[in-house]
Amino acid sequence: MTDRLAVVLGVLIVAAIMLDIVLFGSQNLLFLGKKFYWMIEYLAFWR
Secondary structure: OOHHHHHHHHHHHHHHHHHHHHHHOOHHHHHHHHHHHHHHHHHHHOO
C-alpha cells in the first residue's frame, strides 16, 4: 500500500465517522464498536 492510498483511506474513514456522528449521533458508532470488540474476542477463541 502506498502512502498516498493510505492517506486517502484514512481520510475517507475519518469522514465517514464524522458524517455518522453529525447525522445520527454517536449511538451507531458505539454499537459498531461493541460488535467489533465481540468479533475480535470471538476470533481470538478460534486462534
